[in-house]
Amino acid sequence: MLRIHNLIKSFAGEKSRGKKKDEAGHSAVFAVNDVSFEVKEGELFTLLGPSGCGKTTTLRSIAGLEKPDSGTIAVGDRVMFSSTGSGRSVNLPANQRGLGMVFQSYAIWPHMTVFDNVAFPLQVRPRGQRPAKKEISERVERVLATMQLSEQSGRQATKLSGGQQQRLALARALVIEPPLLLLDEPLSNLDAKLRESLRYELKRLQRELGITSVYVTHDQVEALALSTQIAVMERGAVVQLGKPREVYEQPANKFVAEFIGTSNFIPGTVASQQAGRHCVETSNGTLFLESAHHMPVGSEVVVSIRPEAVELSTVSRGEQAANEWTGEVVARAFLGDAVDHVVSVGQHEVRARVNPSVSIESGTPVYLQLDPSKISLVPVN
Numbered sequence: 533m534l535r536i537h538n539l540i541k542s543f544a545g546e547k548s549r550g551k552k553k554d555e556a557g558h559s560a561v562f563a564v565n566d567v568s569f570e571v572k573e574g575e576l577f578t579l580l581g582p583s584g585c586g587k588t589t590t591l592r593s594i595a596g597l598e599k600p601d602s603g604t605i606a607v608g609d610r611v612m613f614s615s616t617g618s619g620r621s622v623n624l625p626a627n628q629r630g631l632g633m634v635f636q637s638y639a640i641w642p643h644m645t646v647f648d649n650v651a652f653p654l655q656v657r658p659r660g661q662r663p664a665k666k667e668i669s670e671r672v673e674r675v676l677a678t679m680q681l682s683e684q685s686g687r688q689a690t691k692l693s694g695g696q697q698q699r700l701a702l703a704r705a706l707v708i709e710p711p712l713l714l715l716d717e718p719l720s721n722l723d724a725k726l727r728e729s730l731r732y733e734l735k736r737l738q739r740e741l742g743i744t745s746v747y748v749t750h751d752q753v754e755a756l757a758l759s760t761q762i763a764v765m766e767r768g769a770v771v772q773l774g775k776p777r778e779v780y781e782q783p784a785n786k787f788v789a790e791f792i793g794t795s796n797f798i799p800g801t802v803a804s805q806q807a808g809r810h811c812v813e814t815s816n817g818t819l820f821l822e823s824a825h826h827m828p829v830g831s832e833v834v835v836s837i838r839p840e841a842v843e844l845s846t847v848s849r850g851e852q853a854a855n856e857w858t859g860e861v862v863a864r865a866f867l868g869d870a871v872d873h874v875v876s877v878g879q880h881e882v883r884a885r886v887n888p889s890v891s892i893e894s895g896t897p898v899y900l901q902l903d904p905s906k907i908s909l910v911p912v913n
């Protein structure tokens with residue numbers, strides 16, 4: 533449905549940040565540096581990464597609000613942008629791309645009612661493309677019902693709550709039935725509780741309507757909860773592309789492991805390897821784990837252990853227990869649905885997030901049991 537190929541976008545001028553020179557010899561920031569990906573029909577594809585990694589610039593390029601230096605952007609069989617150095621250049625203006633957009637600062641029209649806000653994008657269509665009045669009404673009512681805003685239809689837009697205004701912004705983007713919906717941090721202005729409930733609503737909508745969407749966020753929890761595919765970006769490049777579970781459980785590198793969730797990183801050396809099952813020697817003891825990254829014997833590696841992969845017990849599983857380390861609790865914090873423990877193990881401190889029924893006092897010697905299916909290898913960069 534959406535194909536991005538070798539997309540490059542630089543901004544000229546910022547001397548202090550510039551890493552490369554452009555043709556005129558000015559320093560340039562490469563906001564998007566050779567990005568390629570494909571979004572399939574019905575997917576919710578997320579661009580995830582820290583501030584400044586190039587997510588918004590990628591999205592704005594798709595929308596037609598930024599002109600890339602080079603690359604190709606196509607939606608279905610329509611080329612929106614193409615400049616490959618040779619051949620014919622294409623750069624469709626934003627208003628001819630027919631894409632739906634919802635941005636962080638969703639501008640709803642305050643002087644209009646909820647109904648009129650949604651009807652407006654259809655009413656301003658050029659004659660010939662404008663639906664009949666009756667059809668406009670039907671489409672608006674249908675979208676308002678989907679967004680659970682029917683009751684507010686006649687209300688002034690400014691009299692809605694934050695969450696309702698956000699749903700209105702979505703309704704307005706959906707009413708044009710775009711082939712692709714672009715969402716830039718659409719939930720970031722809302723409080724935590726509302727954000728969570730709208731996250732589920734978005735997911736429901738995504739499933740029910742099967743809208744193909746590109747979603748930009750720096751919030752890893754949001755990305756994991758919503759996406760069918762995630763592209764993790766760092767400094768203008770996509771560093772990992774995969775399903776939420778793959779990105780979380782098999783991070784491509786330390787940056788991804790650190791950015792998506794919290795992790796304990798323990799260095800080690802691969803002692804043996806067979807069909808993805810690795811045995812790694814660390815200063816804390818031997819670890820057995822399954823990994824998609826096949827690392828040869830003798831490789832220096834970092835083992836990424838999620839805090840929830842660590843079980844704590846004051847009793848050993850016995851001599852034969854694999855992946856059991858000994859340590860001492862140095863701190864703990866009650867988080868409501870879990871208890872975080874910091875355990876000193878040799879020269880490392882390991883974070884363990886356990887069930888609230890397990891709460892072990894500082895100073896207590898403990899056994900750490902590490903679930904081999906929840907620990908992963910990350911290549912040393």
Ligand SMILES: Nc1ncnc2c1ncn2[C@@H]1O[C@H](COP(=O)(O)OP(=O)(O)OP(=O)(O)O)[C@@H](O)[C@H]1O
Nearest residue numbers: 543561563581582583584585586587588589590750
């Ligand atoms: N109009 C501009 N002029 C100059 N530099 C820009 C411009 N827009 C973006 N940049 C730079 O390009 C890089 C990528 O910015 P972009 O906004 O795409 O990142 P982002 O990942 O979306 O960040 P955020 O989450 O903070 O919006 C940054 O270094 C930024 O400073």
